[in-house]
Amino acid sequence: MEKLTVSANPHIKGAATTQRIMLDVIIALVPAGVASVIIFGWRSLLVIATCVLSAVISELICRKIMKRSNTISDLSAVVTGLLLAYNLPVSIPLWMAAIGSAVAIVVVKQMFGGLGHNFVNPALIGRIVLMNSFAAAMSHWTLPVMYQSGADAITTATPLVQMSNGTAVKYTDLLFGTTGGCLGETCVIALVVGGIYLVCRRVISPAIPLVYIGTTALLTFFAGFDPLAQTMSGGLMLGAIFMATDYATSPTTTLGKVIYAIGCGAITSFIRIFGSIPEGVSYSIIIMNIVTPHIDRLTRHKPFGSVKAKGEGK
Amino acid sequence: MILGGKKSMEFIKPAAKVRGGVRVPHRKNTSECATVDMPSPKTVKIMMSQHIGAPSVPCVKKGDEVKVGTLIGSPAEGLSSPIYSSVSGTVSEVCDAMLSSGQMSKAIVIESDGLMTEEEFTAPTVETKEQLIEAVKNSGIVGLGGAGFPTYVKLSPKTPVDTLVINGAECEPYITADYREILENSDDILRAVYKIKKLLEIKQVIFVVEDNKPKAIDKLLEVVSDKQDTDNSVRVMKVRSMYPRGAEKMTIYAATGRRVPPGKLPADVGCIVMNITTLGSIGRYLENGKPLVSKRLTVDGSAVANPMNVRVPIGTSAADIFEFTGGFKNPPKKIIFGGPMMGFAVPNDQIPITKSSNALLAFDEKTVGKMSSSDCIRCGRCVSACPMSLMPAAIERAQILGDVDELNSLGVRNCMECGSCAFGCPAKRPLVQVMRLAKQIVNKR
Ligand code: SF4
Ligand code: SF4
Numbered sequence: 001m002e003k004l005t006v007s008a009n010p011h012i013k014g015a016a017t018t019q020r021i022m023l024d025v026i027i028a029l030v031p032a033g034v035a036s037v038i039i040f041g042w043r044s045l046l047v048i049a050t051c052v053l054s055a056v057i058s059e060l061i062c063r064k065i066m067k068r069s070n071t072i073s074d075l076s077a078v079v080t081g082l083l084l085a086y087n088l089p090v091s092i093p094l095w096m097a098a099i100g101s102a103v104a105i106v107v108v109k110q111m112f113g114g115l116g117h118n119f120v121n122p123a124l125i126g127r128i129v130l131m132n133s134f135a136a137a138m139s140h141w142t143l144p145v146m147y148q149s150g151a152d153a154i155t156t157a158t159p160l161v162q163m164s165n166g167t168a169v170k171y172t173d174l175l176f177g178t179t180g181g182c183l184g185e186t187c188v189i190a191l192v193v194g195g196i197y198l199v200c201r202r203v204i205s206p207a208i209p210l211v212y213i214g215t216t217a218l219l220t221f222f223a224g225f226d227p228l229a230q231t232m233s234g235g236l237m238l239g240a241i242f243m244a245t246d247y248a249t250s251p252t253t254t255l256g257k258v259i260y261a262i263g264c265g266a267i268t269s270f271i272r273i274f275g276s277i278p279e280g281v282s283y284s285i286i287i288m289n290i291v292t293p294h295i296d297r298l299t300r301h302k303p304f305g306s307v308k309a310k311g312e313g314k
Numbered sequence: 315m316i317l318g319g320k321k322s323m324e325f326i327k328p329a330a331k332v333r334g335g336v337r338v339p340h341r342k343n344t345s346e347c348a349t350v351d352m353p354s355p356k357t358v359k360i361m362m363s364q365h366i367g368a369p370s371v372p373c374v375k376k377g378d379e380v381k382v383g384t385l386i387g388s389p390a391e392g393l394s395s396p397i398y399s400s401v402s403g404t405v406s407e408v409c410d411a412m413l414s415s416g417q418m419s420k421a422i423v424i425e426s427d428g429l430m431t432e433e434e435f436t437a438p439t440v441e442t443k444e445q446l447i448e449a450v451k452n453s454g455i456v457g458l459g460g461a462g463f464p465t466y467v468k469l470s471p472k473t474p475v476d477t478l479v480i481n482g483a484e485c486e487p488y489i490t491a492d493y494r495e496i497l498e499n500s501d502d503i504l505r506a507v508y509k510i511k512k513l514l515e516i517k518q519v520i521f522v523v524e525d526n527k528p529k530a531i532d533k534l535l536e537v538v539s540d541k542q543d544t545d546n547s548v549r550v551m552k553v554r555s556m557y558p559r560g561a562e563k564m565t566i567y568a569a570t571g572r573r574v575p576p577g578k579l580p581a582d583v584g585c586i587v588m589n590i591t592t593l594g595s596i597g598r599y600l601e602n603g604k605p606l607v608s609k610r611l612t613v614d615g616s617a618v619a620n621p622m623n624v625r626v627p628i629g630t631s632a633a634d635i636f637e638f639t640g641g642f643k644n645p646p647k648k649i650i651f652g653g654p655m656m657g658f659a660v661p662n663d664q665i666p667i668t669k670s671s672n673a674l675l676a677f678d679e680k681t682v683g684k685m686s687s688s689d690c691i692r693c694g695r696c697v698s699a700c701p702m703s704l705m706p707a708a709i710e711r712a713q714i715l716g717d718v719d720e721l722n723s724l725g726v727r728n729c730m731e732c733g734s735c736a737f738g739c740p741a742k743r744p745l746v747q748v749m750r751l752a753k754q755i756v757n758k759r
Contacts, residue, residue, distance in 0.1 A: 005647055005682050006661050008747040010733030011654040011675075012487065014336065016740040018691055074688065116691040116741075252694035252707065301703040303725035304563060305573040 018115070022075035024203045028194035029082050029242065035177050035187035039144045040090040044183045048085040050094045054101035055081030062110040076115045080104055083123035086184020086238055087282070088130070091140050100126040116248045120289040124243060124282045141180035156180035159233040160272070163226070174232040185235035195241035204245040207257040208264075212240040215265025223273045230272065239281035240264070249289040256292075256299035263288045325531055325552040326520075329571035332564045334701040335556040336734045338655060340526055341487045344612050349494050349623045352638050354401045354426045358629030359411055360386060363419035364668040365456040366463045367393030372422055378405045383433035383605055386422050389451075395464045396454045400607040400627035401426040414651035414658040414665050421666070424629070435603035443469075443513045453599040454606045454669070459492070459560070459589030460652055462670035465596070468588065469514065471581035476517040478510060479569045479580075482534075482590040483524050483553065483560030486653025488614045489673045494623050495591045495610065496523075496530040500537045502597030503590060507548065509600060510593075514586075519548040520569045521590075524555035557655060558732040562587050564701050576728050591672070606669060613639045615675035617646040626667055632674055633663040644678035655733045687742040696735035696745060702728045706735040706745045713752040726752045 036044040059077040063070055071077075084101050104126030112118045131138045143156040158181045159169045173179050177187025185191075198204045216236060217227035230236070244250060244264050251260050264284045271280030363369035370387030380386060380399040387397030403426040411421035438449040451466035459481060480503075484492040495503070507519055521538070523531050534550045553559050553568050563574045565587060572583040580587050595606055609628055613635060614621035620640040632649055636642065650657040651671055667674070696706035704725055712720035729749040736745040 004649055004659070004661055004663075006659045007648075008744060008750070009654075009656050009658070009731070010737050010746065011648065011650055011657065011659060011677070011682075012338070013685065013736070013742060014338075014738045016695065016738060017742075018688055018740045021691070021693065021740055071688070076691075114689055116689045247692045247694065252692065252697050252705065296708075300708075300724070301697070301705055303576050303704060303728040304702045305575040305578070306725070 018074045021203055022079050024198060024201045025079050026075065026082065028197045029086070031190035031193045032086060032184045032187055032238070033082070035190040036183040039177050039186060040142060040183050041145050044090045046094065047088055047090060047092060047097050047183060048082065050097045051085035051101040052078050052081035054098040055084070055105050058102040058105040059110065062106050066110065068114070071114060074115060077105060080109065080122045083242060084126045087123060087127040087182050087235065089138060089140050089142065090183045091142050092137055096130060096134055096137060100130040103129050118248050120286050121243055121246050121249050124286055127282055128286070143180060144178045146178055159229065163229060169229055169233070171228065171232070174229060179233070182235060185238040188232045188237050191237040191241055198241070205254065205257065207254055208245045208250060208261045209240040211258050211261035212244055212264045215262050216268050219266060219269035220272060223269070234272070235281045236268065239285055244285050244288070249292055251292055251295045251299060253299045253301060256295045259295050259299065260288050260292060263291065325535060325550045328551060328553050328568040330567050332559065332568050332701065333703065334699055334734065335558060336699050336737045338487050338557040338737065340555070342490050342493070342526070343488070343621045344490045344614055344623050345493055347622045349498060349610050349625050352624045352626045352630070352635065354428050354430050354627060355630050355634040356426060357406070358401050358424050358426065358627055359631065359666040360397060360400065360422045360424065360629035361411065361413055361419050361666060361668055362387045362397065362421060363413060363417070364397065364462060364670065365395045366461065367395070369419055370394055370397045372408050372420055374405050374422060376405055376407060380405060380424060381431050381433045382607055383435060393464060393467060395456050396452065398454055398605045398607050399424060400629050402429050402431040403427040412665060413668070414660050414671070416658070437601060437603045438599070440509060440600060446509065446513045449599065450596055452605065453596065455592060455595050455599065456669050457589055458592045458595060458609070458670055458672065460656065460670050460672060465588070465592055468586050469510065471586065473581050473584070475514065475581055475584045475586050477570055477585045478507070478516045478519045479566055479585050479587045480507070480519065480521045480590055480593060481560055481565050481587055482530065483522055483565060485524060485555065485557045485560040486655050488675060489612045489653050490623060491610045491612050491672045492590045493527055493530050495594045496533055499594045500533055502594040502601070504537055504597070505600055506593040506597035517547060521550045522553055522565050522569050523550065524559060525552050526555040558701060558734060561701060561730055561732055576725065609667060609669060609671060611635070611667065611671060612673040614673070615677045616681040617642045617644045617676040617678040619643040628669060629666045631664050631666050632660070635667070635674055636663065636676065642676060646676040647679045647682040648677045650675040655737065656731065685742050687744060690741050690743055693740060695738045695740065699734040699738045701732065701734060702730060704729055706749070709752055710743060710745060710748045713748050713755070716755060718756055721752050721756050726756055729753065
């Protein structure tokens with residue numbers, strides 16, 4: 001008889017793999033990518049490709065140098081690249097995009113041990129680093145192609161800035177994403193479709209996006225803003241559905257997720273109400289990322305039967 | 315059909331919703347395979363440690379003649395159980411041998427004469443609680459669902475009990491042994507149920523069966539609707555099929571809504587839980603006084619040529635059973651005693667069947683495959699899968715750091731090693747192994 005394999009139970013495993021989860025996230029991001037090409041033109045595809053390529057190559061080189069296993073097949077670098085690209089203006093010089101992507105992968109992800117070990121969202125840090133290094137290029141918003149007239153690209157302001165200047169923004173523009181802004185953040189419909197896909201595939205629980213968006217709507221409403229326009233602009237959908245739900249940097253229990261999402265929504269609202277920086281979403285998620293380990297500790301489950309429940313007491 | 319006139323033919327719904335668990339494939343290929351009796355193998359190796367508690371003490375020596383039902387291992391002091399010969403023949407050796415769990419124990423090897431001559435059995439007189447406990451102790455019956463806890467102890471609870479929960483969930487893939495017990499031996503089950511109910515003054519009896527076994531539910535509904543149950547207190551509960559609904563604490567919670575606190579026993583919440591085959595065996599013993607010497611097993615898996623249910627003499631080796639069932643269609647790469655979720659993979663096919671074995675599976679190269687694990691991505695699937703509400707990913711982090719306090723505060727002792735967490739983990743972390751290691755460091759303190 002051949003040598004038998006002896007290993008711990010269970011001897012069968014479910015179908016879920018890290019790669020499949022990442023693939024689902026990529027699939028969920030496709031609609032927003034397609035929308036960005038329609039809205040901002042082919043250059044948006046170029047930015048996306050640059051970021052993804054840079055992320056994958058950085059990961060490959062980094063793992064080689066650190067003498068660790070090659071992990072590009074888990075597709076998480078592709079996700080990071082995509083998310084960073086979606087957080088950049090379409091007009092960004094490609095080399096800047098490449099740097100941002102490399103920083104996200106090398107400094108934020110791999111230097112902390114790779115997938116699952118980073119404590120803040122790599123793509124968001126990539127964005128913040130670019131924002132602070134190349135402020136001008138990072139706030140250069142091109143008007144969507146359908147509103148362009150001449151040969152020269154006309155610039156515009158983001159809906160959030162327009163609203164704070166008192167200009168009315170059309171809901172349809174927000175829904176379809178035909179506004180100024182980062183290339184993947186504008187089209188609300190595409191992002192929501194992706195989010196629904198992720199929930200159906202059980203990749204994310206709806207707790208974080210719903211509570212995050214709900215909190216923001218509520219707080220901005222009480223502050224006298226238009227909650228609908230607020231939730232559909234400023235990258236909130238992209239942040240709430242795709243960035244705040246990153247496994248490594250968000251709490252694991254449902255209660256933890258709710259607390260975290262309320263935190264995200266509250267900080268985003270405060271930044272919008274009292275401050276004027278456009279990337280409120282990025283900062284609030286990063287802040288809550290940092291708080292996540294504490295939330296995790298506070299919302300730890302008690303083993304089954306430890307809590308006296310109603311109807312017990314026998 | 316409804317002899318009592320009042321009896322509701324309906325099954326009842328779970329009293330509480332159990333959290334966690336995973337959807338495992340059912341693969342109940344053998345549900346329609348009626349049990350086949352395996353004739354005596356040439357030799358049997360009967361282990362002296364087939365139950366939780368102290369191993370039995372060999373009371374025969376080399377050269378002794380034995381019959382089916384001859385006492386060969388007498389119960390040790392304290393928690394233990396007697397062990398009887400499963401064949402007739404001659405004791406050829408008393409030695410040390412390996413159990414499916416990898417532990418060593420004394421074993422008695424018997425050369426069979428192939429005749430299966432039986433001792434004379436007389437049905438026990440059981441009119442009082444004490445007589446029942448004595449009879450069950452003498453029968454050698456232990457928890458046959460896999461746990462192997464001596465059954466007579468369950469019948470003498472230290473706290474008052476009002477409920478008998480009968481576990482027929484059989485939530486492990488492949489296994490249909492309990493299912494066949496319901497279909498083939500419902501009379502035995504009922505005989506035991508009514509006896510226990512009467513003598514222990516049990517107020518309600520709940521059969522818990524998963525909804526993927528409609529025939530078993532119908533069968534039970536049919537047999538419990540007889541006139542013995544005048545006050546309608548024996549009921550059948552249908553639970554959603556989800557692994558591990560058959561775990562003791564989960565079954566009690568679903569059946570009664572009572573939660574067994576960490577470190578407590580079912581009796582502390584007024585319940586006795588018994589596996590359905592255990593009850594069937596008690597019923598048979600009450601009828602004819604023949605102790606537990608054989609066991610029904612499901613033989614299945616991707617390497618097995620003819621999946622089937624067989625009743626085998628206890629002590630038969632895996633190799634003999636596979637030979638009887640017609641061998642392998644593909645070379646086996648892994649042999650498992652028990653189900654694929656909680657069973658033990660064994661290093662060779664000479665390991666014998668014990669009282670609590672309920673399945674023997676063999677998988678080929680293709681199914682076993684190579685499972686390479688990658689880093690935890692903190693997806694939280696293990697947390698939502700754990701029926702005990704533990705946090706396996708956090709336990710793994712603490713285990714790596716060797717942080718005993720953290721492990722204690724995470725309640726690692728409550729882990730029942732059901733494997734739900736590892737089943738659903740996308741990174742294929744070996745979480746059950748981690749749990750065992752973690753429990754070891756916690757227990758060392
Ligand atoms: S299921 Fe696996 S990958 Fe997910 S949190 Fe648990 S251990 Fe980590
Ligand atoms: S093996 Fe332990 S930790 Fe994992 S799901 Fe089962 S009880 Fe929970």
